[in-house]
Amino acid sequence: MKNRVALIFGYNDYALEIAKNITDNESEVYIYSLHSEQDILKNKSNFEIRSFDLSDNWEGINENFDFDNSIAFCVLEDSAENIFLTLSLRSLFSNLHIIALSNNKETANKLQMAGANKVIPLVQTTAEMIAEMMEKPIVKEVFHKILFESGELKITQVKINAKNEYIGKGITELDWNDRHGVIPLSMVHEDMKSEFIYSSKIKHHIIKEGDMFVIVGYENCIADFEKLIGSRYDVNWCNWSR
Amino acid sequence: MNFFSRVIVDLAYFLHTSDAYQHKKRLVYDLLENNKNHYKQYFDIFMIALIFLSVAILIAEVKHEVPIEIKFFNSYVISIIFFIEYILRFWISSSVCEIIINKSEHDTMLGREFSLFRAIIKVVKAKLIFIFSFRAIIDLLAILPFFHELRLLRLFVLFRVFKLFRYATSFQIFASVLYTKKFEFLILFMYTSIVISVSSILMYVMEANNPASKVNTLFDAVYWSVVTIATVGYGDIIPITIEGRVVAIAVIFAGISLIAFTTSIVVSALNEKLDDIREIKTIEDIRKLKQFYLICGYENVAQEVAKKLKDGVTNIIVLDEDEHRIANAKRDGLVALNYDPGDAQSYKIIGIDLNTQVKAVLCLRESDVENVYTTLTVRSMNKNVNIVSLLMDDSNRKKLDFAGVNEILYPKGLVGMISKELIGRPVAFEVIHALRNDYYGVSVEEILVDDRMSQKLIYVHELNNHKFKIVLLGIFKKDKKRFFFNPIDATMLESGDYLLVIGKSIFIKEFEKHLHKKIKYEK
Numbered sequence: 001m002k003n004r005v006a007l008i009f010g011y012n013d014y015a016l017e018i019a020k021n022i023t024d025n026e027s028e029v030y031i032y033s034l035h036s037e038q039d040i041l042k043n044k045s046n047f048e049i050r051s052f053d054l055s056d057n058w059e060g061i062n063e064n065f066d067f068d069n070s071i072a073f074c075v076l077e078d079s080a081e082n083i084f085l086t087l088s089l090r091s092l093f094s095n096l097h098i099i100a101l102s103n104n105k106e107t108a109n110k111l112q113m114a115g116a117n118k119v120i121p122l123v124q125t126t127a128e129m130i131a132e133m134m135e136k137p138i139v140k141e142v143f144h145k146i147l148f149e150s151g152e153l154k155i156t157q158v159k160i161n162a163k164n165e166y167i168g169k170g171i172t173e174l175d176w177n178d179r180h181g182v183i184p185l186s187m188v189h190e191d192m193k194s195e196f197i198y199s200s201k202i203k204h205h206i207i208k209e210g211d212m213f214v215i216v217g218y219e220n221c222i223a224d225f226e227k228l229i230g231s232r233y234d235v236n237w238c239n240w241s242r
Numbered sequence: 243m244n245f246f247s248r249v250i251v252d253l254a255y256f257l258h259t260s261d262a263y264q265h266k267k268r269l270v271y272d273l274l275e276n277n278k279n280h281y282k283q284y285f286d287i288f289m290i291a292l293i294f295l296s297v298a299i300l301i302a303e304v305k306h307e308v309p310i311e312i313k314f315f316n317s318y319v320i321s322i323i324f325f326i327e328y329i330l331r332f333w334i335s336s337s338v339c340e341i342i343i344n345k346s347e348h349d350t351m352l353g354r355e356f357s358l359f360r361a362i363i364k365v366v367k368a369k370l371i372f373i374f375s376f377r378a379i380i381d382l383l384a385i386l387p388f389f390h391e392l393r394l395l396r397l398f399v400l401f402r403v404f405k406l407f408r409y410a411t412s413f414q415i416f417a418s419v420l421y422t423k424k425f426e427f428l429i430l431f432m433y434t435s436i437v438i439s440v441s442s443i444l445m446y447v448m449e450a451n452n453p454a455s456k457v458n459t460l461f462d463a464v465y466w467s468v469v470t471i472a473t474v475g476y477g478d479i480i481p482i483t484i485e486g487r488v489v490a491i492a493v494i495f496a497g498i499s500l501i502a503f504t505t506s507i508v509v510s511a512l513n514e515k516l517d518d519i520r521e522i523k524t525i526e527d528i529r530k531l532k533q534f535y536l537i538c539g540y541e542n543v544a545q546e547v548a549k550k551l552k553d554g555v556t557n558i559i560v561l562d563e564d565e566h567r568i569a570n571a572k573r574d575g576l577v578a579l580n581y582d583p584g585d586a587q588s589y590k591i592i593g594i595d596l597n598t599q600v601k602a603v604l605c606l607r608e609s610d611v612e613n614v615y616t617t618l619t620v621r622s623m624n625k626n627v628n629i630v631s632l633l634m635d636d637s638n639r640k641k642l643d644f645a646g647v648n649e650i651l652y653p654k655g656l657v658g659m660i661s662k663e664l665i666g667r668p669v670a671f672e673v674i675h676a677l678r679n680d681y682y683g684v685s686v687e688e689i690l691v692d693d694r695m696s697q698k699l700i701y702v703h704e705l706n707n708h709k710f711k712i713v714l715l716g717i718f719k720k721d722k723k724r725f726f727f728n729p730i731d732a733t734m735l736e737s738g739d740y741l742l743v744i745g746k747s748i749f750i751k752e753f754e755k756h757l758h759k760k761i762k763y764e765k
Contacts, residue, residue: 006665013636017658025665071665075657099664101657104542118668120660126632126653127546132678133630133649134535134602135554138688138718138740142725143674148659153727155670177728183713185744186673196676196684214673216715218727 005065007032009085010075011039011049014101018073019047026071034076054084058092068095074116075100079107083114090115152218157188158226160211166229171197171205180225182217247358251694254342259758271334274327289327292320293402321385324402328381335372338365350693350737380404418519423511430503434471437496441489442467448485455482471497524577529593534559536600538583538616539607540567543632543653547606548576556601561588584615586623596624605631605647610638614645621646680747686715687750689741695757696737703731705741710753712745 006026008015011033019029029047033039036051043049072089076082079102086100100116102108108119132140145151160167166174176184184197187205195202197213205211215222257263272279299316302308345361372378383401407413420427446463449455456479457463466479470493481487528534534557537544548558548571560571560578571578581588583605594600603620605613613631620629631642633652642650663671677686691699699705707714716727718740725742726733743750 013654014657017654018661021658021662022665025662073661099661118664120657120664122653122657123542123546125660126543126651126656127550128679129656130543130547130604130606130630130632130651131550133651134551134556134604136686136688138725139678139686139742142716142718142742143678143686145725147663147671147674153725155667155674157667157669177713178730181728183715183728183744185677186669188669196673196682212669214670216727 004028004069005030006071006073007065008073008075009052010034010073010077010082011036011043012075012077014075015073016045016047018075019045034081054081054088067093071097071099073099073101074111079103079110083107083110086111086116087114146216153216154219154222155185155214155216156222157212157214158222158229160207160209160213160229162209164207164209164229166207167209169207170203171207172203174207176215180217180228181221182215182225184213184215186214188212188214244358247356248694250358250361251342251346251356254339254346255694255758258337258339258343259755267334267337270330274331274334290406292323293405296320296402324381324385324405328378328385331378331381332369332372336365336368338368341365341368346694347690347692351690353738356693377407380407415519418523419511419516420508422519423507426507430500430507433503434500437471437493437500438464438467441471441493441496444489445481445486448483448489449481452482455486456480457486467493470494471500473497473501521579524579525592528559528577528579531557531559531599533557533599533601536561536583536594536603538562538603538605538620539612540564540571540578541606541608543608544604544606545570545574547604548574552576559594584612584619586619589620589623596620596627600627602628602630605629608632608634610634610642613647614638614641617642617645617647677744683746683748684744685747685750686742686744687747687754688718689743689754689757691735691737691739691741693737696735696739699735699757701731702729702733702735705735705757707743707753710745710749710756712743712749712753715742715744717741 004026005028006019006022008018008029008031011031015031019031023029031047031049032052033049034053036049040049074082074086074089076085082100082102086098089096089098097118098116099118099120100111100114102111102119102121103123105121105124108121111119129140142153146153146155171184171187174180176182186196187202188195197203215225217225273282273285276282296316299308299312303313341364342361345364346356349356380401384405386401407417442460442463445457445466446460449457449463450459457466462479466481469476469479470490473494481490535551537548537558537560540548540560540562544560548560551558552575558576560568560576561581561583562568562571562578563580563582563584565580568578568580579588579592581592589596596603603616605616607613607616610633613633617629617631620627625646628649629647630649630651631647633639633642633650636652636655639650639652660671676682677684702714702717705714714729716725717729717733717735718725719736720738720740721736743753745753
């Protein structure tokens with residue numbers, strides 16, 4: 001049986017940071033290097049380093065992994081090689097979810113054209129974080145805790161199930177804050193695109209089965225809310241297209 | 243806060259948030275000071291026309307009888323127009339409301355009692371700075387012909403000519419360019435003085451005893467020498483003796499060299515010094531800034547950070563030792579100076595006050611060595627300034643910490659954390675990301691609860707945020723350093739708290755205005 005895995009292409013600090021962070025979510029994480037012989041020698045991490053090249057010979061990898069449900073991170077330092085790798089992966093594995101790292105806008109555009117599902121624009125993301133530190137330090141601190149730290153406050157996606165008293169009612173009729181202790185931020189459409197709850201269009205939306213919301217709340221409130229209204233929804237990468 | 247102080251602060255907030263008042267003030271500012279304002283040039287032309295008219299009337303009065311209406315126009319109408327202009331400039335020179343509000347918020351932040359007296363001192367200081375500025379003095383003198391009965395004061399009409407400096411910036415630039423060559427001009431002055439002194443004495447000695455010569459006094463000789471050296475040569479006084487003519491030849495040559503020397507000084511000043519003048523002007527402007535972010539090193543991340551911060555209220559200054567990067571910063575519309583941020587001398591030359599002017603130092607070179615060096619330089623000069631630095635290699639984290647960086651941003655670590663979120667909660671991550679970056683016009687903002695607001699708004703339910711379609715995400719209690727998510731209606735608001743609100747940006751602005759205006763309505 002083929003396994004769902006996380007494959008990281010490129011051996012560098014980015015790869016190691018990604019591997020370190022995703023091991024809790026992914027049971028199998030493999031780092032692939034273009035220069036495996038040198039990298040294996042200098043590897044001090046606990047992650048296994050395997051070899052790959054930029055040819056279309058993926059037979060060894062393809063046999064063992066379920067590419068339809070796996071994730072690939074393209075973090076090669078050379079932008080051209082990174083784009084070429086993304087393109088190779090996309091041409092061979094149409095359902096593989098590719099997250100690529102870019103240093104600038106031009107590379108980000110090319111990576112998206114090459115088929116990456118998500119591009120992390122390194123420079124822009126770093127700059128956004130620094131700007132937020134300066135202009136909105138409390139927002140930065142609160143969101144950082146919500147997103148990246150294991151505090152009581154959580155953000156999650158919930159899906160409305162069939163047996164629900166709120167189906168057929170307007171969004172505003174659901175007493176999110178006072179009764180359930182959660183704050184809704186956005187509604188996720190069928191095509192997995194989210195829309196903020198504050199838009200006038202969404203305010204008139206009638207809740208139906210399968211609707212998905214992004215909510216913020218304390219862990220216990222979210223758990224109670226989930227029991228009442230639906231279930232925590234783990235996003236299937238096959239459906240996600242942002 | 244006592245009743246009187248409260249009334250003053252309330253009034254300041256009222257005026258500060260009054261659209262009508264701010265609109266009028268903005269209008270006056272644009273007309274008088276904003277060079278980008280289309281109507282300013284018409285105003286300037288109008289004022290220049292008044293100045294010339296005023297001087298023309300003064301000249302006409304010397305030999306002709308000027309109609310009483312024109313005299314009245316010159317003495318009263320023009321003077322009153324100038325007086326109104328002076329008062330308007332006095333009004334817009336600084337914002338009294340802003341000074342009082344800032345002082346009030348500052349005292350609130352520090353948990354101190356608001357001192358009206360200190361606020362008034364600040365206001366007076368700000369206004370005195372205007373009153374004693376060179377331009378304001380000229381403006382004031384230009385009004386004096388209003389008292390035309392005092393004959394001497396009529397000559398103050400000429401001060402109106404100096405007002406031209408205000409309306410024609412090219413005059414100011416030209417004067418500042420020439421000023422940079424003051425040393426050369428000093429040499430020129432000394433050279434001219436020596437030539438005039440020697441030649442006039444020689445001329446007097448050679449010619450004074452000759453009955454045919456018109457040089458009878460030393461002053462005649464000096465007059466002749468000045469007229470000759472200036473290459474004017476009126477011909478009213480000419481040398482008669484051979485010796486005198488020899489002196490004249492020497493003075494004529496000296497005169498030619500003098501003209502050439504003067505011309506070359508002016509031309510070279512214009513050619514060489516304009517860049518320097520620009521830099522001096524930039525430094526002067528920086529010294530006047532109340533607060534700014536200091537970006538040290540202008541590489542990729544710094545460029546993006548500057549783009550993000552540019553829209554805010556705080557100014558940005560870029561320092562980099564690399565000329566090309568500085569050129570890039572200037573091209574991006576930033577105030578940038580080619581100085582090494584790792585050199586303490588740079589800060590002294592520019593005159594940056596790290597204590598009061600710098601909101602934060604951002605060490606954004608993509609080299610840990612450079613960032614550590616800059617941090618140490620800044621920290622050696624100031625212990626308190628907030629320093630934020632990029633970290634390129636995690637093994638250098640301790641070094642940056644040790645150097646005194648307050649906040650470190652490690653992009654590689656950030657990528658790791660983002661990757662985790664993208665796997666676990668991709669949509670939630672995107673929602674937060676969009677919220678942080680004000681995509682789709684929806685954003686999250688911090689609103690400070692100041693002393694005044696907390697007196698009137700005691701509980702959360704009094705905020706009425708729902709009316710503005712604003713969601714109160716929570717309250718950050720600064721004294722407890724804790725964030726209270728989704729606070730219940732009975733939660734008390736305290737001075738120094740921060741409200742974290744989510745909603746459409748325009749509604750948040752309206753909500754913030756409402757929080758300040760609420761006091762007025764209740765009264």
